[in-house]
Amino acid sequence: MLKRSGARRGRPPASRPLGMSLLPLHVALAVLIGLVITAGSAFAMWWWLLGHPPLAPAAPVDFNAESRYRLLTIALTVTGGIGGVTALVIAYRKQRLGEADHAREDTRLFNERYARVAEQLGSDKAAVRLAGVYAMADLADDWAIRRQVCIDVFCGYLRLPYRPPAGDESDDDRAAREERQVRLTVIRLIRDHLRPGAAVGWNGHDFDFTSAVFDGGDFSGAVFDGGSVSFRSARFVGDVSFRGVVFAQGAEVSFDDAVFDGAKVSLIGAAFAGGEVSFGTSDFRSGTVDLSKPAQWRRPPVLDLEKAGSVVVLPPFDQLLRAVLNHPSVVRVDPVNPGKRAVAIRKAHAIPDQEELIGYLGRVAFTDRRIHVGHEFEIPYAETGAVTFTWHTETVGDGSDQGPTASEVTYGKIHYRGFEERLYERDGVLAELIRAISRLPRSG
16 A cells, blocks of 8 residues: 655655744834834934935045044944844744744643533433533533533534433333433523523523423523523423522523423513514423513513414413503504405404504504494403403483483403403503503402
C-alpha cells in the first residue's frame, strides 16, 4: 500500500516556526510608515541644528566638535526611534500570537469537554448519564458561543425514544424508572436556567421538544421571553407543571399537534403577557390542562374550544370576555371583504353588516359595540352548574288615546342555579353582562 506523505516528491516539506510567519500586510505597512516618518524627522532635525546649510553646498561644511556632537545625538535619536517602532511591532505581534494561541487552547479544551460529556450521555448506565447531564449544563454555562449547541443536546436527549415505566419489577421497568430520573433532571436544569435570578440565564435561546415524551416534569417559574419553544407533536402522559410560567413578549411557544393523554398539566398562575402560545391543533384525549387561574391574560393562547372539550379548564367567563376584547386578533374581519367564517358567524348570530366582528369564542360573537349570542345559550361557569342566557323581546306601552306608545324592548335573562338577573340591551350591554356574571356565586 502506498503511504501518503505531507511533502511533494523531490521537494522537502516547507516548515516555518510559528513566530517566524510573515507579518500581515497592514502591520508591514505600519512599520514602513513609521520608519519613513522617523528618518524624515531625524534628517529635518539634523539639517536645522546645522544652521540650515544648503542641500547642495558649493564648499564642504566645516564640522567642528559641536557639530559632531549634534550629529551623534541625532543618530542616536534615529536609532532609538527605529528601535522603539520595532519593539512595538514585536510586542503587538507577540500579543496577537498569544491571544490566538489562548483562543485555540480554549477551543481545544471545550471540544475535549464536549466529547467527554457526549460520551457520558450515551452510556448504558443511568448514573453515568446523570453525571453527563450536569457536566453538559456546566459546559453550557462556560461556553457562551456554543451554548445553543449544548441546549440542543439536552433537547435532543428528551426527543430520544422513551417508554414510561409500566409499574412492575422487571429489569426493563427498573431501567425505565432510572431513565425517567435522568430526563426529569434535564427538565429541571433547563427550568433553573430560565428562572429570574439564574447565575447564567438561557433565556432567548431556542428549545426544540418536538415529539418528546413528557412523563412528568417541572417548568414552574420559567420565563420564555425570546426564541422559539416547540412542544409540537409532544406527548404528555405524566403530570407536568407550568405554574407561574411567563410567556413574555417575543416568545413563540407552540403546542400544536401535541397529545394530552392522561396528563395533569397545570398552568395555574401562568402569565400570558404577550408571547405567542398556540394549542391550535392539540389533541386533548384525557387528563387536565388547567388554565383556570392565570396571573395575566393579556394575550390568550390560541385554543380550539370544541377540540378541548372538558380536558381544558378555562378561567371564569368574565376573564375570557375581557381577553377577547383586549386582544381582538382572535378573529379580525375586514367589513368590506369578510371571509367565509365571518359570514357564517354573522348569519348564526344575526350580526348587522355595519358592525365589525372583532372576536369569537365558542358560540359567542363580539363586535365593536356589543355581544351576540343565540336565543338560549349555556356557558360552563362552575362545577355546580352553568350560566344560561335567554334573550327576550316584549312590547311595552299603555296604548292611550294620545296614540300608540308601545315599543319593543329586547333584554336578556341570566339564570344560574337559583339566581336570575335581567339585562336590557343598551350601549354598555357587554360591560353589564360581565358585571352581572362576576356577581354570581362561585361555589356550590
